[in-house]
Amino acid sequence: MINYDFLTTSKLEKALNYLDKSAYVKVIAGGTDILVDIHNKSKRLPEISHLLDISHIATLNFIQQVDHHIEIGPLVTHSGLIHESLIKNNFPVLVEAANTIGSTQIRNRGTIGGNICNASPAADLLPPLIALKAELILTGKREERIIPLKTFLTAPYKTVIQPHELLSKIIIPILGDNYYTDFQKIGRRKALSISRLSLALVTKIDKKGIFLDTRVVPGSATPYPQSLPETEKAINGKSIFNINLEEIGKITSEEMVFITGERWSTPYKKPTIAVLTKRALKKIIEEAKTNE
């Protein structure tokens, strides 16, 4: 049994005060990860003196457009993302990823902030959020800092967030014209589908059909979700009319193995990540051709 005291507040300032007082306060919102860890007595759990419930802080639950960005509060649930038109219209790749998370019960409770801060290598929202160049605002009692999501993650289940900080906002720049996105995932049965492998792809296709500004981020493929610069470089500059998908798939596989080294899962993941890349590109190419 893991023992802790329970704190709850509806005020952000109070939550920040609690976090400032002790390094052993662990934040809970939807609880869909941490309560499983507590039940399983996971070795990943840090020492906890208090569990701080932030699920009632209304000022952390919002989705809004500010100029050319969409801002999302960390308490927005996966269901909340799926049903919000600002997200559906601007970031369908995020909706696709949120739709594949767990089950209806988990999507109704789990939050985007929790998915980010838990930093699982299999977190479904991380690949699309990194591909969309999301930035995070981390708020402490005395200061606030902004950090790109791609530098927030440092290792499996590890981030740069300090014990006194709380993730208070996720900012995503709205993609300009001619951008295409796709999310691919292979899980087991859907309801408990912790991704076996996933991939988010964001790219721009210019009027001549040339790929630009491509971002490829796999999930469950590397110790923590990160982009694949060699694959992105290989896609950029190619034409949707004659890109060699086999060659791109091969580059993705090699790049993944370069990052992870040969592991027990490599014989499965190496060809499969190539398939996901090809599928995502194929879907985007078809969509671009119909838009011509």
Add this chain to the structure above:
Amino acid sequence: MNKIIVTFSVNGKEITLKVGPQERLLDTLREQLKLTGTKEGCSIGECGACTVILDGKAVSSCLILTGQIGGSEVFTIEGLEKDGKLDPLQQAFIDYNAVQCGFCTPGMLMSAKALLMHNSHPTREKIKTALDGNLCRCTGYEQIIEAIESVAK
């Protein structure tokens, strides 16, 4: 360990309870309130046996601490029957033989109820999505989906 005083409503009745910091909504329902219709299966949010409706949404009561739900409305399987009359969903589960061992049934019914509260005419696909967090090892799901479809028509 501290005790938390929390007020919320269960099946339309407001209650105030003292709960422990580790007490899950599932524990409170079954042990403090003796509402044992809600079942404990996997305890990690994968089987759906503990599904209840919290503020209009199907949730796993094994993944919520009772201390978190102050001011909320909880609706359990015991709240489905009204004045001695079964909810149409319950009757349909009987009529369509959608129950075998019965362990998953309360969770199935609450997931289905949550769906129908928001969408009274869901498609078969929507029904399947609403049940994607509920496991049944007996029926093969077909009768359950048919039972829900019969009420949704």
